[in-house]
Amino acid sequence: MSLTHLERLEAEAIHIMREVVAEVERPVMLYSIGKDSAVMLHLARKAFYPARPPFPLLHVDTTWKFRDMYALRDRAAAEAGMELLVHQNPEARALGINPFDHGSAVHTHVWKTEGLKQALDKYRFDAAFGGARRDEEKSRAKERIFSFRTALHRWDPKVQRPELWRLYNARKHKGESMRVFPLSNWTELDVWQYIYLENVPIVPLYLSRERPVVERDGTLIMVDDERFRLLPGEQPMLKKVRFRTLGCYPLTGALESDAETLPAVIREMSASRTSERQGRLIDFDASASMEQKKQEGYF
């Protein structure tokens, strides 16, 4: 009897996490509260059981996440008995950087990209687990599982190391660090199936419910708190929506859907693969812009 594909993916991710803990000095897990982070945290708890995962969680916060996300973050960390480090870029705070005045590119760069570098330097972490998957985008298809960064956090594609078998070379010089992606070989559908099978706690926003949204340039944006700036004449309307990815709420597109349960989400996802390109554009645009942010250096 051989393992199912999800069992193999789970074993691979656990193997990678243990390898990092055995070979580096100061690992950390980047925790963004999304579905991939949820799976990562769950895997970490399994990998080191009965010990607690021997590293802290790091949330590089932008102060603009959905309220539901903050609620889950604090609960999940406490339940895992892990230290939760929250870093908010003090410069971004001082300058009042926000998605409305500064646009998505500046907002993301200052809060997330710069914030991440600050946090890694501050705590001198030499390996950071990230939840990126190779199926997310064409250019990611070649990303290594152990991805090396210079002391200045630069990624040099020419010096990435070949990865054979289950062997990972985690040696590095002083000041250098690694991003490690245990979910490299997972697809989006694998993540959902695993969340369902393992009962992994996720932010309820992934399941469809009536939520207040406005439509801008064909994208449904949820009005999550009083900081949202309505345009003249704009009125939030209640629509049955869910989210495929979660980030800063004013920058995240919602998806009209009837999927109120995980099996329904999984079914909807499987079906969406065969459908013609209609109605899903919002979603793809949202995920593509997410990807771009990552390329700018967030991960």
Next chain:
Amino acid sequence: MQAFSRASGPDIDPEMLQRLQRGLLRFNTCGSVDDGKSTLIGRLLYESNALFDDQLATLEKDSKKVGTRGGELDYALLLDGLAAEREQGITIDVAYRYFATEKRNFIVADTPGHEQYTRNMVTGASTADLSVILLDASKGVLTQTRRHSFLVHLLGVRHVVLAVNKMDLVGFERERFERIERDYGELAQKLGIAAVTCIPICALNGDNVVERSQAMPWYQGPTLLELLNTVEVDESLLASKPLRMPVQWVNRPSSDFRGFAGTIVAGSLQPGDSVRIQPSGRVSQVARIVTRDGDLPKATTGQAVVLTLTDEVDVSRGDLISAADAPAEVANQFEATIVWMSEAPLLRGRTYLLKVGAKTVEATISPIKHKVDINSFEHVATSKLEMNEIGVCNLELDRPLAFDSYEDNRDTGGFILVDRISNDTVGAGMLHFALRRAQNVHWQAMDVNKSARAALKGQKPCLLWYTGLSGAGKSTIANLVDKKLHARRRHTYLLDGDNVRHGLNKDLGFTAADRVENIRRIAEVAKLMVDAGLIVSSAFISPFQSERRMARALLASDEFIEIFIDTPLPVAEERDPKGLYKKARRGELKNFTGIDSPYEAPENPELRIDTTALSPEAAADAVIALLERRGMLEP
């Protein structure tokens, strides 16, 4: 089997249940764009609905714009890494792609680049259960087919599918296909590939890829996807073998729990099983298999587990837990095949870090027996391996290692080599067998040993290793020190270029490979002399850190004293006592250190002598003072 906590539930329908229980097959594809490889992968992704709508939309647009199929879908565009490479200014080496059928999920490793082909293909094949080798039916078995087959076999891929593509170009002719099948059968037999399936396909139209071909009713075998859906994966083969589990991490949350975490790479285990800890050989029993969802009654190949033992045996990271009655072999000398992946060549005599399983040891490359021409399979004599070359070598480790031959198990027989200065992964290798020498040739235990010999001379032996540029003053200072030691009635010997290069090493030149061998021999001779109880000085440029490290490793830690004669290049060149720099500058001397061959300065020498500040006499006194401080000489 570890069950997920919700493998069944009220809201789960049969279709989803089936999807959640699918297996996984990893395969790689070999062939060039000309063979229709991208078209084939694109078709597999398309037919299994693994393409998202936006990808299809882009494909439709690109097909009309730049496609080669008159506006119809051109799958090659979808996967052609070249565009992405150009856009991003990177070289895509191994790209991984994902799709699923009703039976299985698949991970495809694709190696699109033409550069570094060997390195990339080897990486992609290392995790593959199966390889699809493509060829063009109108061209038949070519040199590249031989190359791909050799590499795939070398990496131990058990199933090879020869996809004979573009059958439409040869009129779907049966004879044509059968001739190729025969030709390839001979090649496979020569290489020793056991399981080969040849399938006539037309990737462009999908013939025999997913759907059975209407144009080739004479073909009775499986379609490509049928085969991918049913071929046995390595993991199920390995599950019936004796247990192997490399220990990755010792799990010790409190003083009353001590578990060993690792991935089972062969066999299975259950509580009560006898296991052997290797290399120590201690035997114990499995007490528990611990998971967060409760203890397991059994665990099998591929699972990442934590287990506890009934005894307090010593187990640490890198040890191998094996079936007690069928343990792995333990040795410290091996024959192995190495695939070289670094721009700096592999040299005999060099020491690298070798990682196998969770264990990292030091490995020295003793002779390179030959390299293999991957097109003709011929063996060629060599003293080094360049990037992308493959050779068979002997390896000597600094301590014993538990292993299986790579043929039996990729995880306990496959290794990477890491350069300890750059930290890069510079090579990958496959262990074949242990060299029996380690067990059969025992050291002659001698009653008169080093300390007895040293005691007779009333001294502590050591090696003074002088390193520095040509003309730095190594020989001058070493000579002065030797004289001073002699005057104190110490027994010494000075090894230098004149007494070594003209005798022991007169067969060696000045290439990087010969320099490595030169230093290796000097270090070994010096070691014997230290063993004889002498205070030995060696005065050689010894430009490479790795050889100096090797020499250091031969001796006890307090016996090796590295003295860096630090003279800036312009000063040494100005002195030029033998006129060598002038010759080198004129191009009459090749590979001259400092001019066209590098000098790697020591990072932590026991002593650094700045010859621009100290006279030779003062430098010699500094060496003597160091020996006194270290208790090698009485003040």
